[in-house]
Amino acid sequence: MGEVIVITSGKGGVGKTTTTANIGTGLAALGYKVVMVDTDIGLRNLDVVMGLENRIVYDIVDVANGNCRLKQALIKDKRFENSFLLPAAQTKDKNAVSTSQMKELVGNLKQEFDYVIIDCPAGIEQGFKNAIAGAERAVVVTNPEVSAVRDADRIIGLLEAEQLHDPMLIINRLRPAMVKKGDMMNIFDSEDILAIKIIGVVPEDEAIVVSTNRGEPAVLDMTSKAGQAYRNIVKRISGEDVPLMNLEESDRFVDKLKKLIGIR
Amino acid sequence: MFDFINRMFGKESSNSKTVATERLRLVLVHDRANVSPHMLNALKEDLIRVISEYMEIDQAALEVNLNQEDNSVALVANIPVLKMKRNYASGAPSAAGGR
Missing domain, CATH: 1.20.5 (Single alpha-helices involved in coiled-coils or other helix-helix interfaces)
Incomplete structure (x- = not known):
């Protein structure tokens, strides 16, 4: 029996889909059998971030309506054969799947996989309610800025109300240089305000743009800082105790030189 | 400047x-x-219970609100007192008891 984890945020554009792709792929790289479910019906994106957009035949609405079997809609990842994607429908809307259909679907996936990772749409409407319906744990993604943290706080309240206690916090797009200058909230500010456990900090990293361009999750990129951050998050989710990485940019010349030639 | x-x-x-x-x-x-407006309601009920041990208050007219000024938020309660209780035994735990 696997575990169902929903990746949510409230605010759009904070990096839910990127986080889903990286956590899912990272868990698969550790050998777990993983399925990533895109519940953002009408605005599907997880397929593109994963680089699997050309393989879609059936989608989550087809499965919910019985147009195909669950197995037919699952797309096998190119990189790992223990990793699958259940894509969202692009032409329907967020009410195309009901909460009870979603629960049943997730229940079935749980039998087959070690981890079911659900990519939640932005907002707090039906799509959000469906996405969290079958979940057992929740990851809240936020950025270190007022609007994103405010929405995260609202989401944490709504998760509580649905009995999804103790969500895990990921702070995405942190810029260490700005934190150092005092122009960006640091990890402790966000953690203190939201009062939930932090499981990872992902620095703003150009490597994410490159990896999304290519459809290759950054978690597999051994040289990027964001990739390292995601690998740590994955380990924490699977139960390993890993300290938060130090994101401080070193001012030492030797370190800059090392970075330049790729030794870390 | x-x-x-x-x-x-x-x-x-x-x-x-x-x-x-x-x-x-x-x-x-x-x-x-x-x-959570019910949080304010729960607070109201708790306030009534505690204050009633000391004085008689007009429960229907009781108001509890969060007021925001420029850079602070205050809990403002308006609690009309009808009568003070005379027989409050100082020091001894009240008969009504707390939670």
Whole structure:
């Protein structure tokens, strides 16, 4: 029996889909059998971030309506054969799947996989309610800025109300240089305000743009800082105790030189 | 002008992070109170229970609100007192008991 984890945020554009792709792929790289479910019906994106957009035949609405079997809609990842994607429908809307259909679907996936990772749409409407319906744990993604943290706080309240206690916090797009200058909230500010456990900090990293361009999750990129951050998050989710990485940019010349030639 | 001088010397007060956390703190006090009007109600009931041990109050006219001013949020309660209780035994735990 696997575990169902929903990746949510409230605010759009904070990096839910990127986080889903990286956590899912990272868990698969550790050998777990993983399925990533895109519940953002009408605005599907997880397929593109994963680089699997050309393989879609059936989608989550087809499965919910019985147009195909669950197995037919699952797309096998190119990189790992223990990793699958259940894509969202692009032409329907967020009410195309009901909460009870979603629960049943997730229940079935749980039998087959070690981890079911659900990519939640932005907002707090039906799509959000469906996405969290079958979940057992929740990851809240936020950025270190007022609007994103405010929405995260609202989401944490709504998760509580649905009995999804103790969500895990990921702070995405942190810029260490700005934190150092005092122009960006640091990890402790966000953690203190939201009062939930932090499981990872992902620095703003150009490597994410490159990896999304290519459809290759950054978690597999051994040289990027964001990739390292995601690998740590994955380990924490699977139960390993890993300290938060130090994101401080070193001012030492030797370190800059090392970075330049790729030794870390 | 002071802001500019502060900024030149890198004083704490000009950090936009400090501004952000402060704004966030205030907005969340309000968000959380709005999300749960039943929280204010529960607080109201608790207040009535505690205060009633000491004095008789007009429960129907009791008002509890969160008031926001420029950079602070205050809990403001308006509690009309009808009668003081004479037989309050100082020091001894009240008969009504707490939770």
